[in-house]
Structures are given as structure tokens and as C-alpha cells.
Amino acid sequence: xxxxxxxxxxxxxxVIAVTASNATFAYFEADREVHIAIVPDDNELIDLVPLQPYxxxxxxxxxxIDLGTTNENYWKLVEKNIAVGxxxxxxxxxxxxxxxxxxxxxxxxxxxCMNVTYSGSGAIKFFVGEYTNETVxxxxxxxxxxxxxxxxIGMLIDSEGLDAGEALSGTLNFDAELGxxxxxx
Amino acid sequence: xxKILKFTVLPIILVMIFFAWGVFVVRPIPVVLAVEDNxxxxxxNPLPPYAYLSQGYLKIDISNQSPLYPGFGEGLSPDTVxxxxxxFEIYNNESETGAAVICVVISSSTPxxxxxxxxxxxxxxxxxxxxxxxxQSVQVGMRFDTTxxxxxxxxxxxxxxxxxxxCQ
Numbered sequence: 001x002x003x004x005x006x007x008x009x010x011x012x013x014x015v016i017a018v019t020a021s022n023a024t025f026a027y028f029e030a031d032r033e034v035h036i037a038i039v040p041d042d043n044e045l046i047d048l049v050p051l052q053p054y055x056x057x058x059x060x061x062x063x064x065i066d067l068g069t070t071n072e073n074y075w076k077l078v079e080k081n082i083a084v085g086x087x088x089x090x091x092x093x094x095x096x097x098x099x100x101x102x103x104x105x106x107x108x109x110x111x112x113c114m115n116v117t118y119s120g121s122g123a124i125k126f127f128v129g130e131y132t133n134e135t136v137x138x139x140x141x142x143x144x145x146x147x148x149x150x151x152x153i154g155m156l157i158d159s160e161g162l163d164a165g166e167a168l169s170g171t172l173n174f175d176a177e178l179g180x181x182x183x184x185x
Numbered sequence: 186x187x188k189i190l191k192f193t194v195l196p197i198i199l200v201m202i203f204f205a206w207g208v209f210v211v212r213p214i215p216v217v218l219a220v221e222d223n224x225x226x227x228x229x230n231p232l233p234p235y236a237y238l239s240q241g242y243l244k245i246d247i248s249n250q251s252p253l254y255p256g257f258g259e260g261l262s263p264d265t266v267x268x269x270x271x272x273f274e275i276y277n278n279e280s281e282t283g284a285a286v287i288c289v290v291i292s293s294s295t296p297x298x299x300x301x302x303x304x305x306x307x308x309x310x311x312x313x314x315x316x317x318x319x320x321q322s323v324q325v326g327m328r329f330d331t332t333x334x335x336x337x338x339x340x341x342x343x344x345x346x347x348x349x350x351x352c353q
Contacts, residue, residue: 028228028347033239034298036339037248037260038331045247045258045267061263061336105258107234148257 045106046114046145046176051098051152053077063100065155068167090164094157095131102143102174103150111146113181116153120170125156142181228282228289228317228347230274232324243273243345245327248338261331270303270326275347279319288352290314291325293343299328300343314352 040061041048048063050056053073055065068074068087077084088094104112117140118126125137129152137156145151157168229243234253236245249259261267277287291300292312299309303324317323331339 027349028345030229030242030345031342032229032243032245032345034245034293034327034341034343035248035250036246036329036331037250038263038334038336038339039260040336041262043259044262044265045260047258048262107253107255107258109255 046112046174047101047103047105047150048174049101049103049150051101052096054096055100065099067157088157088159090159090162090166092159094159095154096156097129097131097154098152099126099155101150101152102145104145104147106147109147110178111144111180112176113179114143114145114151115175115177116141116143117173117175118170119173121168123158123160123162123168124170125158126172127154127156128152129154131156144181145176228275228277228287229345230276230322232271232273235269236273245272245343247329261329263331263334263336265329265331267329267331268305268309268326269328270305271324272327274322274324275317275345276322277317277319282347282349284349285319286351287317288314288348288350289317289323290346290348290352291343292346293341295341297330297334297339298341298343299330301326301328316352 038061040057041063042050042057050063054067054071055063056071056073058064064071066074074084074086102114102116106112116126118124119139122139125139126141127135127137128141128143129135131154137154143151159168162168227241231237231243231245234255235247235251236243237251237253238244239246246253247260248254275289275291277284279285290312291314293300294311296311299311300313301309302313302315303326305326305328309328313325315323
């Protein structure tokens with residue numbers, strides 16, 4: 001009889017112990033997975049898409065604008081025996097509309113305000129959309145991009161005062177924030 | 186003979202209780218951490234679209250393998266910084282935690298993944314801690330810096346810890 005009582009006590013003890021440990025919260029620890037796909041510029045949430053052969057996505061997945069012989073599209077044209085230019089000449093102005101596009105592929109379907117800044121050779125400027133008499137190319141501008149939309153960006157090169165053989169280079173910086181751009185005009 | 190029977194019956198009863206208990210606790214609550222983490226509370230809550238519950242556990246997924254992938258925007262590009270407000274939230278359900286306040290510590294082992302309490306205060310950290318009062322929630326944002334990462338899948342873990350009581 002005593003033994004049976006003992007067994008019951010033991011069981012009761014285990015039950016109480018389990019219940020007690022469940023009822024009082026003391027500590028919680030958990031590892032949670034984070035999975036990110038690193039994808040080329042033209043597949044990501046905010047895409048940079050080349051729209052002309054002068055722009056392309058390099059092996060590292062980054063957009064490159066290249067008007068020289070290091071551009072692989074240049075060699076593709078050469079292979080086809082098509083005469084192509086090797087660069088831009090001094091003292092001239094080149095305007096390339098739709099050099100590349102910026103699109104908004106965020107999953108939340110929200111508009112963004114993109115601030116594009118360029119740093120490098122002063123001869124290069126950028127503009128949004130078509131090039132008209134009123135277009136002012138700049139080193140920095142703001143543009144609102146709505147979900148699913150692609151905004152074309154053009155490039156202007158003013159090689160005045162530059163010598164042949166000189167290389168122009170610079171870096172574009174893209175900085176986007178949630179919401180439409182506030183009108184600054 | 187009887188004694189032997191008794192002693193074999195006892196473990197069987199214990200094993201049965203153990204299993205009965207497991208079935209009883211585990212089944213009715215889908216988001217349960219009772220088995221691995223020895224606690225039967227859930228405090229994590231994904232805030233779509235970049236986070237979801239994968240088999241009951243929070244998972245942050247920015248790739249075309251996410252069930253919430255809308256068909257565009259396959260991931261993040263290299264050498265880019267992304268800041269997302271409200272990726273998931275920590276909820277202190279007092280009836281589960283039994284604590285009027287819990288202290289939560291979230292940490293990441295890599296500078297690629299930064300953490301902050303939403304909305305983005307302009308700063309971030311690899312390890313953040315904050316208090317969650319009873320029946321309230323705190324939204325957590327994440328900052329991804331893909332500088333130096335090559336193309337492909339990137340997998341990491343973040344660790345969530347919670348203690349009953351305030352952070353001190």
C-alpha cells in the first residue's frame with residue numbers, strides 16, 4: 001500500500017514539476033532563419049536596368065555604363081564586323097536618352113522617392129525622361145517611382161576642354177526613401 | 186513476480202504520461218516552442234511581406250522562394266543597403282508569458298544584418314534589447330548591407346532571447 005502511495009506521489013510530483021515549468025515564463029531563446037537572395041541589379045527590389053548597349057550588368061551583378069572598349073557590347077559589335085565608335089570626341093556634347101532605367105519592384109507596392117547623385121568627372125550629367133529644350137541635366141536629382149513603373153534616365157556628356165585619350169569616370173549613388181518626392185520646383 | 190510486474194508497469198506509466206503530456210501540449214498550439222526550446226510561449230510575429238511563419242517559426246525571406254514572392258523583385262543587389270521598417274514584432278501575451286514586462290534581446294552574428302526598433306531611428310546595431318509591457322508589441326526593423334557579398338543565396342540566423350522582467 002505504501003509503495004503504491006509512493007508511486008502516486010512520484011507521479012504527482014512529476015506532473016506538478018512539469019506544470020510549474022510551463023506556467024512560469026522565465027527564459028526564451030530561439031534562432032530564426034534569414035534568407036536573402038543576392039541578385040543582379042536588374043532583378044532586385046529596386047532595379048537598375050540597362051536600356052542601351054552602353055549600359056550593361058557586369059559579372060558582379062552591378063550596372064555599368066561604359067562608352068569605351070572595355071564594354072563587352074562593344075566587342076560583340078566588333079565581332080559582327082560592325083564599325084563602332086571607341087568613345088566620345090573632345091569638345092562635343094552627347095546626349096543619350098534612356099541610358100538605363102530605375103524601376104520599383106518592392107513587394108509592398110509603395111511609391112519611392114529616388115535621390116540620384118553622381119560624383120566624378122564633371123563632364124557627365126544625368127536627366128530624367130526625354131531630352132527637351134527645358135531639360136536640365138544635373139549631378140543630383142530626385143524622382144518619384146511608382147510600383148511597377150520604370151523611369152528612364154538619360155546621360156549627357158559635355159567633353160568641352162577635354163583632350164583626346166582622357167578617360168571620364170564617376171560613380172552613381174542611388175538613395176531611395178518611402179513615399180513620393182516632395183515638390184521642390 | 187509481482188514486484189517485477191510493478192517495476193515494469195511504473196516506467197510504462199511514466200512513459201505514457203510523458204507522451205500524453207506531449208500530445209496534449211503540442212497539438213492545440215501550432216506555434217509552440219515546447220519541444221526544442223522547452224518553453225510553450227510564442228512571442229514572435231512576422232509582419233509580411235518579407236517575413237512569414239515557416240512551420241510555425243518566424244522566417245525572414247527576401248528571395249523568389251518566399252511564399253509571399255509577388256513575381257517581381259527577386260532579392261537585393263550587391264553593394265546595396267536596404268532598410269526595412271516593421272519586419273516582425275515581439276508580442277508579450279501576458280496569459281502565456283505570465284510576465285508584466287519581458288526583456289527581449291535580438292542579435293545577429295554579422296554586420297550584413299542590422300537591427301533596430303521601428304521606426305528607423307537612423308542608427309542600427311547587431312544586438313538590440315528592449316522591454317515589452319504586458320499585451321503590447323514592439324516592431325523590429327532590419328537593415329541589410331550587401332557590401333562585398335557575391336551573387337547567390339545568403340543564409341544567416343538571428344537569435345531572439347526573452348527574459349521575464351525588465352532589462353537590467
